[in-house]
Amino acid sequence: MYLGMPESDFPDIRGLHLFAEMSDEHFLALMRGSYVQNFPPQIQLIEEGDPSDFLHIVLSGSVELFSSWNHRETSMATVRPVSTFILAASVRDAPYLMSARTLEKSRIALIPSQDVRAVFDIDAHFARAIVTELAQCYRSVVKNTKDLKLRTSLERLANYLLRQQKRENGASEFDLPIEKRLLASFLGMTPENLSRAFKSLKSYGIHVSGNHIKILDQEDLEKFARPSALIDDFRS
Amino acid sequence: MYLGMPESDFPDIRGLHLFAEMSDEHFLALMRGSYVQNFPPQIQLIEEGDPSDFLHIVLSGSVELFSSWNHRETSMATVRPVSTFILAASVRDAPYLMSARTLEKSRIALIPSQDVRAVFDIDAHFARAIVTELAQCYRSVVKNTKDLKLRTSLERLANYLLRQQKRENGASEFDLPIEKRLLASFLGMTPENLSRAFKSLKSYGIHVSGNHIKILDQEDLEKFARPSALIDDFRS
DNA sequence: CGTCCTTTTGAACATTGTCAAACACTGTGG
DNA sequence: CCACAGTGTTTGACAATGTTCAAAAGGACG
Numbered sequence: 199m200y201l202g203m204p205e206s207d208f209p210d211i212r213g214l215h216l217f218a219e220m221s222d223e224h225f226l227a228l229m230r231g232s233y234v235q236n237f238p239p240q241i242q243l244i245e246e247g248d249p250s251d252f253l254h255i256v257l258s259g260s261v262e263l264f265s266s267w268n269h270r271e272t273s274m275a276t277v278r279p280v281s282t283f284i285l286a287a288s289v290r291d292a293p294y295l296m297s298a299r300t301l302e303k304s305r306i307a308l309i310p311s312q313d314v315r316a317v318f319d320i321d322a323h324f325a326r327a328i329v330t331e332l333a334q335c336y337r338s339v340v341k342n343t344k345d346l347k348l349r350t351s352l353e354r355l356a357n358y359l360l361r362q363q364k365r366e367n368g369a370s371e372f373d374l375p376i377e378k379r380l381l382a383s384f385l386g387m388t389p390e391n392l393s394r395a396f397k398s399l400k401s402y403g404i405h406v407s408g409n410h411i412k413i414l415d416q417e418d419l420e421k422f423a424r425p426s427a428l429i430d431d432f433r434s
Numbered sequence: 435m436y437l438g439m440p441e442s443d444f445p446d447i448r449g450l451h452l453f454a455e456m457s458d459e460h461f462l463a464l465m466r467g468s469y470v471q472n473f474p475p476q477i478q479l480i481e482e483g484d485p486s487d488f489l490h491i492v493l494s495g496s497v498e499l500f501s502s503w504n505h506r507e508t509s510m511a512t513v514r515p516v517s518t519f520i521l522a523a524s525v526r527d528a529p530y531l532m533s534a535r536t537l538e539k540s541r542i543a544l545i546p547s548q549d550v551r552a553v554f555d556i557d558a559h560f561a562r563a564i565v566t567e568l569a570q571c572y573r574s575v576v577k578n579t580k581d582l583k584l585r586t587s588l589e590r591l592a593n594y595l596l597r598q599q600k601r602e603n604g605a606s607e608f609d610l611p612i613e614k615r616l617l618a619s620f621l622g623m624t625p626e627n628l629s630r631a632f633k634s635l636k637s638y639g640i641h642v643s644g645n646h647i648k649i650l651d652q653e654d655l656e657k658f659a660r661p662s663a664l665i666d667d668f669r670s
Numbered sequence: 671c672g673t674c675c676t677t678t679t680g681a682a683c684a685t686t687g688t689c690a691a692a693c694a695c696t697g698t699g700g
Numbered sequence: 701c702c703a704c705a706g707t708g709t710t711t712g713a714c715a716a717t718g719t720t721c722a723a724a725a726g727g728a729c730g
């Protein structure tokens with residue numbers, strides 16, 4: 199196992215909200231115990247239930263968070279660079295609630311959870327950043343729950359497309375960033391159901407070819423989807 | 435509007451993990467700007483989307499957190515004494531994502547969110563407690579999402595009963611703490627469906643009469659429900 | 671006792687999931 | 701280059717699950 203964090207990775211990590219405001223001294227203290235590893239695609243990084251020894255940061259590639267029960271599995275989120283995951287488990291020193299696997303070749307930084315907790319106690323800026331980030335994560339999951347409980351699968355898909363479009367700065371055409379199979383699981387449905395949902399959205403001006411999406415009638419789609427700031431805004 | 439926090443309420447609040455470790459000085463500073471109010475049942479305390487001016491604490495009674503979209507409504511959680519709610523919104527100074535209403539006659543403490551943020555920055559113990567509490571809340575919502583996505587409504591009900599039983603220290607008989615209508619919404623189903631689900635659970639040794647539950651065959655129920663520490667443990 | 675609300679029940683319906691098969695796409699090895 | 705395997709996607713028929721609507725039954729409370 200490769201030990202030590204290459205300094206070339208410092209700027210990416212320092213750029214995260216989480217680490218931006220803390221003192222150099224404390225940042226370096228965190229980096230000292232950390233290391234970086236490259237993983238091929240489809241490698242399981244974390245198994246739910248394991249002790250949370252490290253805070254993870256995706257530097258490049260992408261990582262899927264998923265959960266299992268009774269031989270069923272569901273996708274909880276996809277993490278893209280540069281961001282952390284399983285912060286809550288690190289903070290609480292509790293077992294991971296989700297598993298994680300790489301989707302592509304990925305570069306992952308690992309910061310010992312106990313260092314995170316130690317620096318939290320002595321660096322007020324870092325503490326502030328952690329609590330802000332955690333509150334953000336919490337709010338994301340709450341929004342996701344509202345999406346799941348208040349909307350049908352068709353409505354979830356329509357709103358997902360609108361959110362994705364926003365991420366692409368409002369372009370009327372874009373590519374899905376993940377496999378449809380995975381999207382289906384994330385949206386809480388089967389691949390077959392997703393396929394039919396895409397078909398149903400044709401009548402609201404959605405054109406699909408492979409993973410390329412065209413929104414032909416923005417107004418019509420929004421009228422159907424009824425996006426809400428309190429569910430679909432990925433900031434705040 | 436009644437202003438000022440009666441000192442008789444201090445011990446209850448001080449007893450919360452959130453406020454237990456902080457300095458007296460900072461605790462009193464928080465209390466100075468806070469106040470307490472009594473509400474009748476079915477009063478809406480918070481409307482989702484409103485600015486989060488106060489951190490709320492249920493001192494007695496109970497409060498339902500719920501969300502709406504497109505004329506649909508779903509119950510997100512029930513808050514019982516003594517605990518806080520909408521901490522994340524206070525921390526981030528962002529709009530509430532959930533509405534809140536009293537279920538019964540309730541006594542609620544209100545602490546200005548900006549005071550919470552201010553004391554967070556100067557009291558490391560309070561900061562630590564907030565981040566621990568937030569991580570806890572986050573993990574609860576993640577567990578809830580897993581429950582929703584990985585289980586059928588029948589399985590959710592069975593596991594809910596087992597969790598409730600644990601809260602009652604493992605007693606084989608107990609009362610449901612909320613109306614069935616509300617429970618149905620919390621579990622993500624209709625009241626009609628819940629009623630049928632209770633009937634289906636008869637064959638696993640559940641007896642229901644009004645809101646009184648008897649678990650006649652613990653083993654059989656657990657065999658069906660397959661409770662998991664990573665979904666059903668309400669601590670950690 | 672009557673009123674209001676919740677809960678239950680039944681029947682029809684809608685939505686979503688399952689299974690099997692066909693199809694499309696990708697990359698491999700001959 | 702093509703045949704092929706492997707995987708993801710789509711389709712169709714069907715089953716399971718969950719919802720809707722209407723009505724009846726039960727409880728709480730004045």
